[in-house]
Amino acid sequence: xxxxxxxxxxxxxxxxxxxxxxxxxxxxMGKLGFIDLRDSTGIIQxxxxxxxxxxxxxxxxxxxxxxxxxxxxxxxxxxxxxxxEDQLTGKIEILAKELEILSESETPPFEIxxxxxxxxxxxxxxxxxxxxxxxxxxxxMNLRHQVIKNFREQFYALDFKEIETPYLSKSTPEGARDFxxxxxxxxxxxxxxxQSPQQYKxxxxxxxxxxxxxxxxxxxxxxxRGDRQAEFTQIDVERSFxxxxxxxxxxxxxxxxxxxxxxxxxxxxxxxxxxxxYKEAMEKYQSDKPDLxxxxxxxxxxxxxxxxxxxxxxxxxxxxxxxxxxxxxxAFDQADLAKVEAGDLGEIKAxxxxxxxxxxxxxxxxxxxHSAEILAKVFKALGHSEEEVQSQFGHLLEAFKYGVPPHGxxxxxxxxxxxxxxxxxxxxxxMAFPKTSDNRDPLMDSPSDVSxxxxxxxxxxxxx
Ligand code: ASP
Numbered sequence: 001x002x003x004x005x006x007x008x009x010x011x012x013x014x015x016x017x018x019x020x021x022x023x024x025x026x027x028x029m030g031k032l033g034f035i036d037l038r039d040s041t042g043i044i045q046x047x048x049x050x051x052x053x054x055x056x057x058x059x060x061x062x063x064x065x066x067x068x069x070x071x072x073x074x075x076x077x078x079x080x081x082x083x084x085e086d087q088l089t090g091k092i093e094i095l096a097k098e099l100e101i102l103s104e105s106e107t108p109p110f111e112i113x114x115x116x117x118x119x120x121x122x123x124x125x126x127x128x129x130x131x132x133x134x135x136x137x138x139x140x141m142n143l144r145h146q147v148i149k150n151f152r153e154q155f156y157a158l159d160f161k162e163i164e165t166p167y168l169s170k171s172t173p174e175g176a177r178d179f180x181x182x183x184x185x186x187x188x189x190x191x192x193x194x195q196s197p198q199q200y201k202x203x204x205x206x207x208x209x210x211x212x213x214x215x216x217x218x219x220x221x222x223x224x225r226g227d228r229q230a231e232f233t234q235i236d237v238e239r240s241f242x243x244x245x246x247x248x249x250x251x252x253x254x255x256x257x258x259x260x261x262x263x264x265x266x267x268x269x270x271x272x273x274x275x276x277x278y279k280e281a282m283e284k285y286q287s288d289k290p291d292l293x294x295x296x297x298x299x300x301x302x303x304x305x306x307x308x309x310x311x312x313x314x315x316x317x318x319x320x321x322x323x324x325x326x327x328x329x330x331a332f333d334q335a336d337l338a339k340v341e342a343g344d345l346g347e348i349k350a351x352x353x354x355x356x357x358x359x360x361x362x363x364x365x366x367x368x369x370h371s372a373e374i375l376a377k378v379f380k381a382l383g384h385s386e387e388e389v390q391s392q393f394g395h396l397l398e399a400f401k402y403g404v405p406p407h408g409x410x411x412x413x414x415x416x417x418x419x420x421x422x423x424x425x426x427x428x429x430x431m432a433f434p435k436t437s438d439n440r441d442p443l444m445d446s447p448s449d450v451s452x453x454x455x456x457x458x459x460x461x462x463x464x
Contacts, residue, residue, distance in 0.1 A: 006041035056099030066105035072098040126442040165200035176220035187459040193219035201238040238409035277309040291359030299423040312350035330366035365410025372400035
């Protein structure tokens with residue numbers, strides 16, 4: 001068993017400890033060796049005085065940065081002049097009794113003690129396991145863990161059930177391009193990776209679960225940008241017997257509490273969060289995700305705001321057809337049903353709500369249409385043929401025939417939220433193993449070739 005470095009500050013001078021970790025910095029001064037030892041909980045100075053050591057004095061010349069070592073030693077107070085107030089362990093150090101090298105390290109391709117952005121991103125991603133040793137990246141990973149933990153705890157406390165939904169799913173035209181997975185058992189057929197668990201979570205409501213959430217991966221085959229990755233994480237939520245007001249209030253309270261616990265140094269600009277209609281946001285800020293910070297340089301300021309009353313449909317210029325602004329499952333005012341039937345889609349308001357933070361959309365959701373009949377009319381208005389509707393959404397329409405509760409939900413874009421909390425410019429900085437901006441993974445070297453035998457099994461052949 002080892003002691004963790006953060007525990008040393010609670011121990012008295014003279015206490016014996018066994019520390020195991022990485023050599024962060026190593027200095028020799030004459031016969032002495034000074035190791036700044038790093039583990040997942042902190043850094044502490046270890047003083048190696050050969051005369052004081054019963055084991056390992058002979059290997060003091062061999063130690064290098066990033067070696068993994070085990071040190072048995074005793075805690076001692078540092079001389080007053082050597083004390084460092086700004087460091088957790090700055091008042092103490094370890095006097096080594098035994099030193100053992102557990103594994104050696106080659107010189108890393110970039111320095112771990114120095115600013116990580118010294119290296120280009122390609123190299124950082126190729127050696128991501130070293131990049132994650134940097135203090136800032138380790139902090140970001142810890143923040144990610146803390147935020148997920150906090151959300152989970154809050155949803156558990158509210159009696160939400162955490163349910164997983166399939167990743168091998170079905171291609172449905174929901175917005176972005178699907179990632180397809182060829183089926184071995186069914187030649188010519190494909191699974192699709194879900195763009196979100198939207199239809200599954202709605203069917204869980206039909207199943208009677210009432211309160212669902214999930215920390216879930218979503219896949220969209222889009223070109224990447226600073227705040228987009230093909231694979232990203234949502235905190236996905238759905239609830240039965242709720243209206244828009246209840247979802248908004250619930251999520252707002254959860255967000256405020258999360259910030260209080262996980263990022264207490266941040267200042268939320270106004271509580272309750274301001275609410276803007278889509279029209280107001282567009283008129284006043286020319287954006288449906290306005291940045292309401294007073295001082296945009298200040299990374300500690302959090303300006304949350306809700307945007308509501310989105311249009312239900314928009315004309316997609318590129319595709320020359322009407323589409324849903326959020327998704328077709330979103331509810332609208334029943335008074336507008338006649339317009340939907342008539343294909344007059346321009347002026348209909350959706351029961352959709354987006355949460356924006358410092359100019360980014362960090363959550364979005366809606367109350368759903370829970371009538372199979374109305375949903376079928378929406379699909380028809382969007383130009384889907386009867387057969388398309390049956391093959392792509394038939395399962396949901398069928399489910400809605402068996403007692404579907406009114407329901408609604410929301411999904412938090414976890415990576416974007418973390419990017420803002422961490423004060424980063426890219427979501428790649430808050431993901432453990434992101435892809436490059438052109439969709440590659442330099443660490444595993446993917447995407448990669450596969451064998452002819454694998455392709456044959458999948459009934460695939462490559463175009464020349
Ligand atoms: N599934 C939706 C999305 O990914 C969120 C929701 O409507 O709950 O944006």
